[in-house]
Amino acid sequence: MARVVGGLTTSHIPAIGNAVPREKELVNDPYWKPFFAAYPPARAWLQKAKPDVAIVIYNDHGLNFFLDKMPTFAIGAAAEYRNADEGWGIPTTPPFQGDQELSWHIIESLVHDEFDVTTCQEMLVDHGFTVPMSLFWPGNSYGGVKTIPVCINTVQHPLPSPLRCFKLGQAIGRAVESYPKDLKVVVLGTGGMSHQLDGERAGFINKKFDLLCLDKLVNEPEVLTRYSIHELVREAGAQGAEFILWLAMRGALSGKVTKVHSSYHVAVSNTATGLLVLDNAA
């Protein structure tokens, strides 16, 4: 049977997309050092865990979806996912391999569980997906893992609540664990932590709240599901509401969860960055 072996979260700031190809040089740069120095333990854990598939829970920022049709939850069911020009000049990444059979198994299971997701046989993936993949698997081949993008709307309110996203993650976890093939699956939750790009409150960061989230997400995620989206925006900033993607990841881990590694740094670009690696033992 397939198993969810762990979950990882990382910020997905576009500026990182520019920096990743230059990591070897930037790891000694005072601005980037505290950021890149946090990633080797996450990569080491992945090399040991050897996942076959990464389910990447992210948000599209206006590459694949526009306001003409804006699904709350969408899932990829393609053999391959491509990145494309997002308009402001970060280099595009090589394509990502999909796993259509597992995608459709998850879709069947989610709809059965009353999560009526939008299914996508063509889906461009933006920096919310590509930056974490490039960070965790440097070198453009992504460690040979197949991917399944799960996109949650954070563009247009109403956004799904933290509790609803956590439950979606639980349903994804159940779907994976009922898949008959022996596959090792990791679940990624991308984005965050606190940041705000728009309005007179632009530049807002809330270290205290971020550290609370990093702590509670490990073994008391239910506490964080009590927030409303409005409260999350107040505490984490307008775009800090991306924390719902982390909660969805955490929902997928139903075993004995232990923290392998975490890191927090203020700031890259406008954003407080966070990294968390969780092991999910049977």
Next chain:
Amino acid sequence: MTLVTHHDLPIPGTYMFDGHAAMKGYALNKMCFSFNKAENREEFLKDEDAYCTKFGLNDEQRKAIKERNVLAMIHAGGCIYYLAKFAGIFHLTVQDVGAQQTGMTVEEFKKKLKAQGE
């Protein structure tokens, strides 16, 4: 410790991009979404007015675009994720955009960000 704090009190300096804004800003956001493609960015730069007309922007939106005024674009229904693609045409980063909205220099804005980590 209570973790659930405030409810629906307005958050100062924060604009929820909701259905109301999505209706109001549709043309502006659709134009900015088109800037994913290089040929559209070039077409805009060749004749801004014609490009705004093509997407049916209203006067308030055209003025905000003309003045490169991000807060005015938000008031006209703009969503920051699409507006960022407009800013990208002029090689403006989110820090430039943040500085403009808060009335700071970019250096002051960067200092403010850093200070919140201390």
